[in-house]
Amino acid sequence: MELIRYGFLLAGILFALGLLGVLVRRNIVFTLMSLEVMLNAAGLAFIVAGARWGQADGQVVFLFILAMAAAEVSVGLALLVRLYHEYKSLDTDGASRMKG
């Protein structure tokens, strides 16, 4: 029982740290890295639950999260390169002037 308590506690702390990074940091590279931390924490929660009940389903869901993270990061980094060439800065506030 303490496995699931401390495992979910760890996943929650890591998710909160990632959310804090998304909210606090203005550099878009740090925003993407914090998103990775959040996805990883969600995967950790699934693995902990899978280990608690001895089922393989938790690991299967982690594989889906992994595929989703790979797709997300490729599109996100392409957007980052595009934004940098457009505004010559990595500040997310620079994109608030975008129209349309």
Place this chain on the structure above:
Amino acid sequence: MEIVFYVAGIVAIVATILMLTQRVAVHALLYLVVSLLAVAVIFYDLGAPFVAALEVIIYAGAIMVLFVFVVMLLNVRIETARGVRLRSPAVWIGPGILSAILIAELVYLLATGEPGYATVSTINPEEVGVALFGPYVIGVELASMLLLAGLVGAYHLGVRKIRAGRESWN
């Protein structure tokens, strides 16, 4: 082992906090890799060796390489102008100590023979594969469609077209 779980969890939290407080993106990436490796050790300890290997190969390997490529592509001039040197000890000593702790944990797990949290039994890659291609096969198809969409989207955003003599995006 419970102690491995706790120590790796503390390493993951410390590395994530240090990642958030870095100023230079490359230094933050080093701490992010350490954080992902710590989570991989936790996975191994929780009886998920297959997922631990994938975490190292795909997260800490492939995705972080993408980040390093983009950061190096965009930021290298700014950082060298500011006098940041990647090889100075102040940069790598923190991630180095944290990953040394993780290596010590891994050696301890392998040396004591019985890896895993006390109440947990190891789930083999075979069981994961049977579940993945049995009841979850529709998810595999959806993931392949998602990856294809990501590929097309990244190409569409990243491609530079040359129109009428001048270079432009799209």
